[in-house]
Structures are given as structure tokens and as C-alpha cells.
Amino acid sequence: xxxxxxxxxxxxxxxxxxxxxxxxxxxxPIPTEDGLRQAFNKEQKVWSQVRKGELEAxxxxxxxxxxxxxYVLRVRTLEARDPNAMKKxxxxxxxxxxxxxKSSKAELHVYLGKALIARFKDVFAxxxxxxxxxxxxxxxxLPSLGRVNSDEVGDYLAQLVADPKVHDAIKVHALRGLRExxxxxxxxxxxxxxxxxxxxxxxxxxxxxxxxxxxxDFIGRTWDTKQIDADAVRYLRREAIQTLAQMQVAAxxxxxxxxxxxxxxxxTLAGILGKNKLAPAPGFMEKCEAALGLCQLKTKGLPEYxxxxxxxxxxxxxxxxVNEYKRDWANFAGTAKxxxxxxxxxxxxxxxxxxxxDLVAHxxxxxxxxxxxxxxxxxxxxxxxxxxxxxxxDSTLDLETCVRGLAAVKAAKLYKNVNGFDVDPGE
Numbered sequence: 407x408x409x410x411x412x413x414x415x416x417x418x419x420x421x422x423x424x425x426x427x428x429x430x431x432x433x434x435p436i437p438t439e440d441g442l443r444q445a446f447n448k449e450q451k452v453w454s455q456v457r458k459g460e461l462e463a464x465x466x467x468x469x470x471x472x473x474x475x476x477y478v479l480r481v482r483t484l485e486a487r488d489p490n491a492m493k494k495x496x497x498x499x500x501x502x503x504x505x506x507x508k509s510s511k512a513e514l515h516v517y518l519g520k521a522l523i524a525r526f527k528d529v530f531a532x533x534x535x536x537x538x539x540x541x542x543x544x545x546x547x548l549p550s551l552g553r554v555n556s557d558e559v560g561d562y563l564a565q566l567v568a569d570p571k572v573h574d575a576i577k578v579h580a581l582r583g584l585r586e587x588x589x590x591x592x593x594x595x596x597x598x599x600x601x602x603x604x605x606x607x608x609x610x611x612x613x614x615x616x617x618x619x620x621x622x623d624f625i626g627r628t629w630d631t632k633q634i635d636a637d638a639v640r641y642l643r644r645e646a647i648q649t650l651a652q653m654q655v656a657a658x659x660x661x662x663x664x665x666x667x668x669x670x671x672x673x674t675l676a677g678i679l680g681k682n683k684l685a686p687a688p689g690f691m692e693k694c695e696a697a698l699g700l701c702q703l704k705t706k707g708l709p710e711y712x713x714x715x716x717x718x719x720x721x722x723x724x725x726x727x728v729n730e731y732k733r734d735w736a737n738f739a740g741t742a743k744x745x746x747x748x749x750x751x752x753x754x755x756x757x758x759x760x761x762x763x764d765l766v767a768h769x770x771x772x773x774x775x776x777x778x779x780x781x782x783x784x785x786x787x788x789x790x791x792x793x794x795x796x797x798x799x800d801s802t803l804d805l806e807t808c809v810r811g812l813a814a815v816k817a818a819k820l821y822k823n824v825n826g827f828d829v830d831p832g833e
Contacts (some may be wrong), residue, residue, distance in 0.1 A: 429675035439483045446476035461476035463517040519556030545579040552583030568620045581645040588652040590607045595707040596659035618669045621650040644746035651699025651806035656711040673827045679719040682830030697723045701761035713774040714815035721809040739796045782807035
């Protein structure tokens, strides 16, 4: 297993989850490095021609199967039990896909995606107790798999997240892979002018709604806190929140003359910042990802979505953000300087600065336009102070004044004229 911070954190998650059952409990002969390499070498010339577009991918699926087997099934070989060898296997997969993604035709993405999915299914169908090292290291490849330009890859990653038999140590990487795939296939907002007789439009809508539901269900999942540590739950939920935020739409469709609200992304993200029944309660980083996500939700084509309450919830969280920074600052930058920063504050500040720009842009021509601009102005100084060599933030007066000014809209409906999707802002 790769001996890194990421792997160690994952190992802790495995122990915390305490789920040692597999998808099927199946067993399979252990492949050899030499056998996989020989099969790959026989197809390498054809693979090179397919990758360059000189040969059609659909005519050489055998070659694609050999390539997929070589890069994925190597995690099960005896050689892979050496940490250094395993790292090279994962790195070679990432490197090959990086080169492939930059230089290959869309058709090849589809066919190679099918072959890779088949090999990942082979690995994840095995007994987790005996094959957990292979499965975890295969899971480390899922974010790279998500960069393959194939909707089928996104479907597979979403299925891994939804499958109750799949270990959470695998799901955390499936969530990251799905997040990568969503950058290639962002949801399409269904407007009054959308042609709902177009099969491609309906297929896209179906996929988007399924993925949003899977992520919302994962975030709202009931956890057995006697079996899993609260921080492990927050770690998993944060990945799901960040992936849901990548949808970047407040909803997929809104009711007009007909229809109903579908894919309410803003409702789930706002609920994390409001009063909710999540157990354990959302942690700082979960709320941070939810706030950043709310700022980045597109509103064009969704006139029924009112970002006013979202602005209030983001502003209120920013007060918590500053207070958390001030507590941490005393330990890593104050007179004590006892330890490194607990959170990546400079990265969060830069993400926050960019998110505020998005909020202002997306709130234009909405009831929240003025609120978004005021909030951005109140937050700019905070972000600048943090980015400038971890400067001190002495006062939150401007931010608190701004948020008090937004209190009038804290109970506003996120979706006008729609019932059942109201967020309780809490106190």
C-alpha cells in the first residue's frame, strides 16, 4: 500500500468504518506482473496506432482490454504488495491517462472507458477482507478515471457512491473521480425553451438528476456513530459536498407553466449552513465547501431561484470562518507559534475571493444583487489579510454589520412559489 498521508488517512478511515464485507465475496486467481505485461506488449503497437487515431477504437476492443487489464489489474499482483512498486503502478496509470486524455479522440475515450470500467469492476467485486490493499490502491486511480471523457465513466463512479456494499474507503475516491467527470459533463439547466423531445436532452437530464440525488442521499445518510468516528463521517461528507457543489447549478429545472422543481442543489448546500438534522453535526470544512458551492451556483435560466438567503448563510458562515482563523492564528502566527496552521488558510482565502466574484456575477439581475456586492466588499479585507503572509484579522465589525443587514432575508424562500424546499436558517 502506498505509504503517504493520503493512504494513512484512508487506512484510518477503513478502521473507523469497520465495514469488512465485500460486494460479492468472490475470489479470482492472482495475476502476475509478467503475464499482464506480456499481454500488453503484444498489443502495444496497435495501442499506439489507436491512441494516435490511425486505427478505429471500435475495431480493436481486444487491445483496449489488454491495456485496461495491464494498468488496473496490476494492483493485485504479488509485486504490488511492495509499497514502492505499488506507488509506481498508480503513478503509471495516472501518467498514461494524462497523456491519453490530452491527445485522444472522443470515440477512444468512450471505448477505453468501457474497458477500464470492466477491469475496475473485476477488482471491486473481490472479497474486501483478503483484497483490501488491491482495492484501496485501485480506488486511488478513480480520480484519474474520472478525467476520461465518457458519460459512462461518470455513471460508474456514481454507482460506486450509491452502492451500499461498496466500502467507504473506495467511495471517497469515487466521489473525487465523479467530481473530475462533472467538469467534463456539467449539468444542463432545463428552461421553458428546452426541447424535451430531444433524447440527448432527456438522457442528460436523467443522468444529472440521478447524480444529484446520489450525492444528496450520501450527505444526508444516517451513520452508526458507534461504528465510525465522527471525524471520519465529516471527511466523507465533505467530499460529497464538494462534488455536489461542482454541479454549479441551483437546480436542474424549475416549475413554470408546468413541471416541478428537480435537482435542488442549492437546497442541499444551504441546508448544511442552516439548521439541520445531520449527525454528527457538520464540521468547519464541510460548511466551508457548502458556502463556496453556494457562491458558484449559476442562476441564469432559473428566475424562480432567489439567492438572498444563500447570501445571508454564506455571510454568517464567514463570521465563523474569521473567528476560526483568529483562534488558529494565535497558535501558528501569533507570539506563541506552537504549530503549523490547522487549516490551509491561504488556499481557502483565495478560493473564497474567487467564489465571491462568482456570487456577484451570478446574483446579477436577481433580488440578491446588492446583498452579494455588500458581502463581497465586507469579505475582501479578510481574504487579503490572510493571503498577505497570514496577516492578523483584528476586527469583524464590517462583516458583522453586513450580515446584520442581511438578516431581513435570512428566512426568504430559496425557490419562489415552490413548497417543500425551505431552509431553516437557525439562529
